[in-house]
Amino acid sequence: MLRVExxxxxFDGTYVLNECDFEVGEGEIVVLLGSSGCGKSTLLRxxxxxxxxxxxxxxxxxxxxxxxxxxxxxxxxxxxxxxLFPHRNVGENIDFGLQILRMTGxxxxxxxxxxxxxxxxxxxxxxxxxxLSGGEAQRVALARSLAPKPRLLMLDxxxxxxxxxxxxxxxxxxxxxxxELKQAAIYVTHDHDEAFFIADxxxxxHNGKIEQIGTPSEVWSNPSSEESxxxxxxxxFIELDDSGRCEIGQLGSSSGIVLIREDGLSIVPEETGIKGxxxxxxxRSGITLVKIRVGKIELSTxxxxxxxxxxxxxxxxxxxxxxxxx
Amino acid sequence: MxxxxxxxxxxxxxxxxxxxxxxxxxxxxxxxxxxxxxxxxNEFWSYLxxxxxxxxxxxxxxxxxxxxxxxxxxxxxxxYLVARFSFPGKKLFQALxxxxxVLPTVVAAGAFMALFQRFGLDQGMFxxxxxxxALLLAHIFFNLAIVVRTVGSxxxxxxxxxxxxxxxxxxxxxxxxxxxxxxRLVPALAAAASVVFVFCLxxxxxxxxxxxxxxxxIETEIWRQAVWRxxxxxxxxxxxxxxxxxxxxxxxMNFLQKRQAVVESKVELNPERASRKLLVGNILxxxxxxxxPIVILVERAIGVGDGYSFQNFSAMAxxxxxxxxxxxxxxxxxxxxxxxxxxLAALLGGVASFFVVHGNRxxxxxxxxxxxxxxGVSAVVLGFGMLxxxxxxxxxxxxxxxxxxxxxxxxxxxxxxRTVIPTLRRIDPSLxxxxxxxxxxxxxVTKYIDFPIAFRALGVGAAFAFAISIxxxxxxxxxxxxPDRLTAPLVLFRLLGAPGEALRGQAMALAxxxxxxxxxxxxxxxxxxxxxxxxxxxF
Numbered sequence: 001m002l003r004v005e006x007x008x009x010x011f012d013g014t015y016v017l018n019e020c021d022f023e024v025g026e027g028e029i030v031v032l033l034g035s036s037g038c039g040k041s042t043l044l045r046x047x048x049x050x051x052x053x054x055x056x057x058x059x060x061x062x063x064x065x066x067x068x069x070x071x072x073x074x075x076x077x078x079x080x081x082x083x084l085f086p087h088r089n090v091g092e093n094i095d096f097g098l099q100i101l102r103m104t105g106x107x108x109x110x111x112x113x114x115x116x117x118x119x120x121x122x123x124x125x126x127x128x129x130x131x132l133s134g135g136e137a138q139r140v141a142l143a144r145s146l147a148p149k150p151r152l153l154m155l156d157x158x159x160x161x162x163x164x165x166x167x168x169x170x171x172x173x174x175x176x177x178x179x180e181l182k183q184a185a186i187y188v189t190h191d192h193d194e195a196f197f198i199a200d201x202x203x204x205x206h207n208g209k210i211e212q213i214g215t216p217s218e219v220w221s222n223p224s225s226e227e228s229x230x231x232x233x234x235x236x237f238i239e240l241d242d243s244g245r246c247e248i249g250q251l252g253s254s255s256g257i258v259l260i261r262e263d264g265l266s267i268v269p270e271e272t273g274i275k276g277x278x279x280x281x282x283x284r285s286g287i288t289l290v291k292i293r294v295g296k297i298e299l300s301t302x303x304x305x306x307x308x309x310x311x312x313x314x315x316x317x318x319x320x321x322x323x324x325x326x
Numbered sequence: 327m328x329x330x331x332x333x334x335x336x337x338x339x340x341x342x343x344x345x346x347x348x349x350x351x352x353x354x355x356x357x358x359x360x361x362x363x364x365x366x367x368n369e370f371w372s373y374l375x376x377x378x379x380x381x382x383x384x385x386x387x388x389x390x391x392x393x394x395x396x397x398x399x400x401x402x403x404x405x406y407l408v409a410r411f412s413f414p415g416k417k418l419f420q421a422l423x424x425x426x427x428v429l430p431t432v433v434a435a436g437a438f439m440a441l442f443q444r445f446g447l448d449q450g451m452f453x454x455x456x457x458x459x460a461l462l463l464a465h466i467f468f469n470l471a472i473v474v475r476t477v478g479s480x481x482x483x484x485x486x487x488x489x490x491x492x493x494x495x496x497x498x499x500x501x502x503x504x505x506x507x508x509x510r511l512v513p514a515l516a517a518a519a520s521v522v523f524v525f526c527l528x529x530x531x532x533x534x535x536x537x538x539x540x541x542x543x544i545e546t547e548i549w550r551q552a553v554w555r556x557x558x559x560x561x562x563x564x565x566x567x568x569x570x571x572x573x574x575x576x577x578x579m580n581f582l583q584k585r586q587a588v589v590e591s592k593v594e595l596n597p598e599r600a601s602r603k604l605l606v607g608n609i610l611x612x613x614x615x616x617x618x619p620i621v622i623l624v625e626r627a628i629g630v631g632d633g634y635s636f637q638n639f640s641a642m643a644x645x646x647x648x649x650x651x652x653x654x655x656x657x658x659x660x661x662x663x664x665x666x667x668x669x670l671a672a673l674l675g676g677v678a679s680f681f682v683v684h685g686n687r688x689x690x691x692x693x694x695x696x697x698x699x700x701x702g703v704s705a706v707v708l709g710f711g712m713l714x715x716x717x718x719x720x721x722x723x724x725x726x727x728x729x730x731x732x733x734x735x736x737x738x739x740x741x742x743x744r745t746v747i748p749t750l751r752r753i754d755p756s757l758x759x760x761x762x763x764x765x766x767x768x769x770x771v772t773k774y775i776d777f778p779i780a781f782r783a784l785g786v787g788a789a790f791a792f793a794i795s796i797x798x799x800x801x802x803x804x805x806x807x808x809p810d811r812l813t814a815p816l817v818l819f820r821l822l823g824a825p826g827e828a829l830r831g832q833a834m835a836l837a838x839x840x841x842x843x844x845x846x847x848x849x850x851x852x853x854x855x856x857x858x859x860x861x862x863x864x865f
Contacts, residue, residue: 050759071770083756096774097764119601148765206854308362 001026001182002047002152007056009042009208013306016042018208019051024152027178027182027221028174028215031195033231040188043205044154047186048077076150080157084129090140091116097148115143118177135166142174146181153178153185156212159194188221192233205226217276221261226325229259236260236302237305247295248317249273257325262301264321267292269314274315281307331769342678342697343737345670348721349732350700353711357569360562360714361823370563383567386543389458389533390526393465397522398515400466400615401473404608409476409481416713426471426616426791428844430797432815436822436837437619438464438536441627443794443830456538458841464532467616469522475522480514517582524575528568528704531815532798537774544568545706549803553712561721567708576702620841627834638835646832648824649817650809655834656817660840662814663727664795667734669792675742676737677785680776682743683750694743701740704707705800708733727811733801738791742784749783750776786851793847797840 001022014081016039024030032040040099045051049070058065084093091112098108119139124132131138132258138158145153158174172305174200178185186282189195195202195275196216203213206227212219223229226237235259244252251258267290276292276299283289287302291315307313354641361370407413426434438460442448446865448455454463477554484507492502530545537543538651544564552561628634639688642653678697700708716723723729753776761771806812813838821833 008541016810048759048763050762069767071765071767072757073763075763077760079756079760081756083754083760085757085761085775096761096766099774100765100770145762316365 001061002186003057003059004043004047005057005059006059007043007046009039009046009054009055011042011050011307015208020056020208020210022203022210022284024184024186027184028200029178029183029185029187029198031179031199032186032188032201032205033190033192033195033202035190035231036117038205039208040205042208043155043229044077044186044188046154047152048075048154050077050213054200074148074150075152075154075156076145076148078141078145078156078158080160082137082161083145084132084137084140089129090121090127090132093129093240094139094144094147095191101148110270111147115147118146119143119295120138120173134162135170138170151184155185155187157188157190159189159191167194174198190200190231192231204231206231221255222323223259224326226259229323229325234259234261236262236265238297247297248315251322252324259318259323259325260299261323262319265301266316266318267301267303267307268316270313270314272316274317276313276315278311278313280311281309285302334769338677339681339685342674342681342693345674346697346700346736346739349712349716350703350708350736353715353784354569354703356715357562357565360558363574368533369559373560374565374567379564380540381545382547384466385541386527386545387420389461389465389543390523392527393462393469394519394522396462397466397469399478400611401470401518403604404470404474404612404710405478405481407600407608408478408606409484411487411598411604413600413605422743426447426468428793428797428848430470430799430815430818430840430844431468431529431551431801432535432799432818432822433623433797433837433840433844434464434467434619435532435535436818436833437623438467439822440834441619441622444622446624455536456541458537458541459787460536461529461533461541464536464614465522465526465529467619468532469525470612473518473522477511477514481511482829484510511810513582517579519580520575520582524572524579524814526569527575528706528800530706530803531819535819535828544571545704545800548710549705552713553804558714561710565710568704568707572702572704584843599653623834623841624838627762627831638831639839641828641832642835642839646821646829648829649812649820650811653814653817653821653832653839654814655810657836657839658815659727660796660814663731663734665794666728666731667738667795668788668792670760671737671738671802672784672788675739675787675791676780678739679743679746679750679780680772682747694747698740705737705798706804708736709728709801709804712801713854718746725807727808729805730802730811731795732793733805734798735791737798737801738787738794739791745783745787745790746780749780751796753779789847789851793844793851795849796843 001064001167004020005024007017007020011230019037020031032043034040042051042315043175046053049065049068052064056066056187060073085096085246088096093324094112094115095108100109101113107290111124116124120322121136121139124136124140129137129140138161142158155174159171159252162170170193176200177183187195187198199216201213202219204211204219204227206225211228212224214222220229220232223232223234229237237259238251239257240246240252240255242255244250244254245268251260274294276294278290279298280290283306286306287304289300289302290299290307292299292315294315395431408416408419439455441457442460447453454460475739488510489502489506492506493499497505528545530544530549533541533543533546534549537546546569548561548564551564571598601673628636630637642657645652645655668744674699683830685693685735712729713724715863716729723732757779758771758775761775762768766774797815798813799819800812802816803819806816816838818836820831821829
């Protein structure tokens with residue numbers, strides 16, 4: 001449905017967006033994942049029509065949207081700071097888009113009630129914006145963006161201002177709601193866990209470009225570049241010499257950087273030839289995150305049970321978990 | 327944007343531009359062309375070197391210097407008190423300091439005339455009325471509070487630990503003040519002094535009523551030449567000189583205000599309680615200089631013979647032979663003009679503010695400067711310019727009452743813009759973008775987001791414009807041609823100038839009424855500003 005073609009947005013002599021290309025299908029949730037400053041918010045603003053691309057095109061189906069002003073695109077955008085209107089109460093905030101659509105009073109009231117119960121805020125209609133907690137404000141912002149039934153909903157780091165416990169709960173709620181409504185959506189975040197949780201597909205962004213796009217398991221198992229792998233939370237990067245060797249052994253056929261995914265890195269009782277020293281062990285909810293040093297290389301993985309620092313362990317690396325990066 | 331919408335936006339933009347263009351810049355141009363016309367250019371130079379002009383110019387400057395110097399000297403202790411100490415009623419004291427700012431000059435002059443009469447200072451050996459001392463006192467009365475307010479808040483921002491350090495090193499208090507505090511206060515003092523200086527330079531009603539017929543400043547001389555003698559050329563020459571002087575002062579003020587922006591690292595220390603000596607001294611000083619004239623004014627207004635009654639107030643409905651209309655009728659005129667002026671100022675100032683904030687940079691600077699300039703020109707020059715320029719069709723407005731509210735709106739627009747622009751700038755861009763993504767067109771964004779959020783600020787600006795209009799005297803004294811359109815300050819001026827006890831009583835009643843209206847407006851404004859602050863803090 002949404003198609004972004006070769007979009008370039010200049011800023012200060014360089015490009016914040018440099019030939020960005022991607023699509024969002026019907027009812028699909030695409031996550032733009034990347035570190036801050038990679039251009040993901042600019043891409044969102046460009047799709048919304050708040051930034052003008054220097055070149056490239058934006059399509060909705062067969063309709064070109066590049067020149068269409070933001071208020072005529074039929075896209076919704078939820079800002080990181082929620083941007084609730086301070087001079088209107090909760091109900092009036094949600095009602096804003098309906099008022100613009102010139103719906104009748106009764107229809108509007110019904111829709112506002114419907115949305116309030118959708119986001120579990122029944123009875124909040126007359127509350128002042130200033131009296132809301134962070135989580136409540138976020139739900140109001142979500143209800144407000146959904147009210148005029150946007151063709152595409154964009155969410156710009158919606159969880160950034162919330163604490164962790166609240167974040168997990170709201171993420172589940174949003175994900176469930178968007179799927180129930182079959183709402184096409186673009187979700188921007190720098191947090192890979194959030195991305196894996198909500199995404200149908202993840203587009204990894206770096207330096208104003210989309211590095212890679214695919215389902216969460218595809219991009220996680222086969223990251224195309226070091227940046228892409230880092231933004232997914234991978235840590236074990238190893239530089240190989242010209243013959244494709246390193247201190248652990250032969251991991252490739254030529255020089256370059258490889259990733260050892262932690263799912264392919266295990267600690268085994270038998271002798272494997274790869275011995276390492278545990279240099280840190282942090283317990284976290286049932287598993288232990290360990291760092292193991294092999295020569296000059298440091299590898300991270302998680303294990304069941306506990307482990308002591310400076311213990312010597314045997315490592316096993318499965319070939320399928322070694323990914324060559326560009 | 328389609329052509330029709332483009333036209334609407336362009337129309338809105340040109341509305342305020344056209345307004346100031348026709349009613350301010352065109353009259354200004356007319357003054358210049360009268361003063362510097364080819365044939366008269368020699369007269370211009372010869373007038374400048376004539377003795378009467380040199381006397382007027384000299385008096386204008388030295389009274390302004392002396393007034394400024396005295397005000398600054400008297401304001402320093404009170405500024406110190408406000409900056410460094412806490413005392414009961416501090417909030418109230420600070421709120422009251424706004425009132426002289428909008429108190430009509432004619433009312434202040436009336437208050438001092440009442441004071442002089444009460445204590446027998448209007449004649450005999452200790453005569454103050456119609457002396458330069460009366461003028462000086464009234465100028466101090468007007469400006470003291472403003473200086474205390476601005477210098478006081480700057481002083482409060484200075485780090486007191488610097489003085490404490492000097493004290494520990496063994497410096498004497500006077501030495502600390504002279505060597506440590508005073509040098510750091512210089513930017514604020516200079517800025518405040520230049521504001522006071524411009525006020526005294528352009529002071530009109532006070533000089534006219536308290537200075538007496540023999541003491542002319544450039545400002546009163548423009549009026550005398552234009553209204554009494556009908557000599558437009560000389561009045562124009564004086565107006566050009568006055569314009570030049572004020573512009574130079576405004577440039578100096580701008581320069582000083584930029585320097586004032588350097589603020590030391592601010593520390594929140596619990597201010598000490600003020601010593602009784604400091605507190606009583608200040609209260610006595612301010613009480614006598616600012617409070618006493620007002621108290622006596624009220625006392626004179628309700629004083630009839632040996633007793634007190636509201637007879638003077640009920641007599642306001644009666645017409646008196648010397649003045650073409652009753653005080654009450656004049657008050658009605660003033661209220662009507664003030665409402666029209668406030669509405670005009672809010673409308674045009676609001677639209678201009680929007681373009682200053684959301685227009686491109688060129689447009690924004692152009693409007694910002696162009697609309698603020700009427701504030702930098704003395705009211706007398708403004709009124710004089712309108713008198714001589716708007717007399718030919720299609721703009722023959724000299725006999726129309728609308729000219730008065732138009733002049734007042736010109737003076738009110740800068741206040742509206744100064745309150746609305748910061749509010750519009752504070753609106754988070756994401757609010758407007760959100761509205762736009764919810765389907766609101768640019769005009770709907772303005773209607774549903776900008777307007778409701780800036781509404782209170784617009785109201786505050788309009789209230790300022792209203793208060794200014796109610797008391798405006800300088801520009802108005804040139805304008806109404808028809809006697810039944812006189813405003814309350816004009817009637818008050820005539821009543822104060824006329825002899826007779828009955829008239830004096832009524833003048834006092836009218837002055838008190840004007841004072842109450844302006845003070846009530848200011849209290850309303852202060853209350854509203856206070857309310858807005860609380861809303862912002864819980865958001």
